[in-house]
Structures are given as structure tokens and as C-alpha cells.
Amino acid sequence: MRPYAGNPYHAISLDEAIKLHAPLVKKIAYQIASRLSANVEVDDLIQEGMTGLLDALQRYQPQPNLSFEVYAKTRIRGAIYDSCRANDILPRHQRDQITALEKSTRSLEQKLGRAPEDTEIADAAGLTLDEYFNVVAGAVNLTPIDDLPDELIPPDKQNDPMQLASMKQLAQGLEVLLKKLPEKEQLVMALHYQEELSFRDVATVLNLTPGRVSQLHTQAMIRIRAGIKKDA
Incomplete structure (x- = not known):
């Protein structure tokens, strides 16, 4: 298993990094789901959030005042919101x-x-x-x-x-x-x-x-x- 670029957790693999941050994706997905209509499936939001997490893991570059978690939260929320807009949840x-x-x-x-x-x-x-x-x-x-x-x-x-x-x-x-x-x-x-x-x-x-x-x-x-x- 290959280590991922910009890895803030030393040399763990991409798969391990995804598993490590999966709870963050679920937490954000449930937060967003709590203010959406009941017909929105939280599992769909989690799936979109995982796409955002993968994007963050591949793109993150360590720098002062920008932790990986802060960067990842932005990417995860962005992926979920993009999906909501694409599916026209708000007519x-x-x-x-x-x-x-x-x-x-x-x-x-x-x-x-x-x-x-x-x-x-x-x-x-x-x-x-x-x-x-x-x-x-x-x-x-x-x-x-x-x-x-x-x-x-x-x-x-x-x-x-x-x-x-x-x-x-x-x-x-x-x-x-x-x-x-x-x-x-x-x-x-x-x-x-x-x-x-x-x-x-x-x-x-x-x-x-x-x-x-x-x-x-x-x-x-x-x-x-x-x-x-x-x-x-």
C-alpha cells in the first residue's frame, strides 16, 4: 500500500488514511443531513463526503496554520454541498x-x-x-x-x-x-x-x-x- 502525498501521519497508506478519517466524514454528513429534508439519504452524503476526503488526501500540502483536518473538512463539506446543488435539493x-x-x-x-x-x-x-x-x-x-x-x-x-x-x-x-x-x-x-x-x-x-x-x-x-x- 502506497503512502499518500502530503501525508501528515508519516508513511501510512492511502487506504489506512481513508479509514482513519472516515469518522470525520460521517460526522459532517450527519450534521448536514440534520438540516436537509427527510428524503435525503445520509449514506449518499457520506459517499460524496468520502470523495471529498480522497481529494483532500491527494491534494493536501503541509503548511503553517493549515492542519490537514481543517483542509479536509472544507473539501468534505464542499463535495457534499456540490452534490446537493447538482441534485437540486432546493428547487x-x-x-x-x-x-x-x-x-x-x-x-x-x-x-x-x-x-x-x-x-x-x-x-x-x-x-x-x-x-x-x-x-x-x-x-x-x-x-x-x-x-x-x-x-x-x-x-x-x-x-x-x-x-x-x-x-x-x-x-x-x-x-x-x-x-x-x-x-x-x-x-x-x-x-x-x-x-x-x-x-x-x-x-x-x-x-x-x-x-x-x-x-x-x-x-x-x-x-x-x-x-x-x-x-x-
């Missing part, structure tokens, strides 16, 4: 509805100088509050990077100064956007992405229902995407 009409909410959110933030309330977003989009929440509920797989330009997605080689600068600028922008979120949405994002808790676990911590956590996550995604597009 076109729902994407159009989300785009309309993003535009309303962006306009209100500029006008009010703060994060708008749900009722304000719904009113600006010409929706009742129930209709607004129905749109939000139908977009549980929304991700903040769906519509980012390719140059802002983590590149295959992380040693290009221009690409590194773009990623640093994006990270700083996301940090600012996260701080502008309402408190509950900040907590959901921190617990889900930083502490890596599932929506069910986040719900337990915050004493909310998993459905409410999903709703808060989607609302946060709408605000973040609106902010990204404003600065793009």
Missing part, C-alpha cells in the same frame, strides 16, 4: 423566494442600520408572517457559500497569495456579519459550526425544538448571504 422556485428575502433583508439593513425583524422582512417581501416562515422552513439546506464566486472558495493549493488574501477577507467579512446577527441566531451558528453540535443537540442546549433551531439557522443564512452579496 428553483424556492431559490427565487430565498433570493427575494435576501434582497429585502439587504435593503432593510441599509435603511434601518440594524438587523431587521422577521415581521419587517416579511412585510418588505410582500408576504404574511406565515408565508415568510413557510419559505424559511422550505430552505433548511441553505448554505452561506451557495452563490459565492469561485475565487472565494478554498482553492486546491493554499499557497497562492491572492487566493489567501481573498479567503482572509471573506473570513473577516463573515466574522463581522455573524456579530450582527440577533442573539439566538448567533448562538445557533456558534453551537452548530464551532462546537459542531447537531440541530437536535443545539435544541437541547437552548431549550428549543429542533424545528425552531432549523428556522433560526435558515434565517441566519439569509442574513449572511444578503451581507455577502452586498459586499461582493
